[in-house]
Amino acid sequence: MRWLAGGALVLVLAVVGLVVWLSDDGVDLRARVYTQSSACLLTPAAGVSDPAAAPVWAGMQQASLATNGKVSFLEVDGRQTAENAATYLATLAQGDCDLVLVAGAGPVAALEQSSASFPQIHFVSVGGSKAQANVSVVADSDANAVSAQVKSLVESALRSGE
Incomplete structure (x- = not known):
């Protein structure tokens, strides 16, 4: 009787192993697949x-x-x-960013001085005051x-870049 129970257990394990092996397509279900769109943030030294x-x-x-767009800082x-x-x-601006956001005094000042040098890039200045043709401003404190406005702007940019 023991050998029958042991045989049944081995058979069940073999069937489960076969099902798992046949259904495994090599994709890690925890992996996140990103689109080609990206938004990048320039921050002060504290990140x-x-x-x-x-x-x-x-x-x-x-x-x-x-x-599923990429974001980085x-x-x-x-x-x-x-x-x-x-x-x-x-x-x-010269990298692969579809949208460049800046936050903090130094990054905002840099954007206000140099955004015209990158007319093909759309920027978002958080805390800035100088809107330009390629610069949107999020002035809320x-x-x-701020998070809600940024989410909306970034979603729009990432969807249009798909």
Whole structure:
């Protein structure tokens, strides 16, 4: 009787193993497949933990979940001046970003000085005051409102870039 129970167990395990093996198409079900669209954030040195950047990053992540577009950020290292931040801004503008967002004094000042150098790129200035042809401004100071506005802008950009 023991050998019959052992045989039945081996048969059940073999069937389960065969079903799993035949149904496995090599795709990790936890993996996230992104579109080619991307939005990039230029932050002060503290990165996305900076008070000016945190609500922006939260809105970008929500937009990424809704669209499967890629989001990333780049920190301005060193002095937080327009001149120093302009180099980092140029890196994002010349990269693969469909939309470039800036938050914090240095990044915003860099954008206000150099956005005209990148007319093909659309920018979002969070906390800035100078809207231009290729620059949208999110001027709200409430973190939840900033996140909501950023989410909307990023979703729109990521969907149009698909």
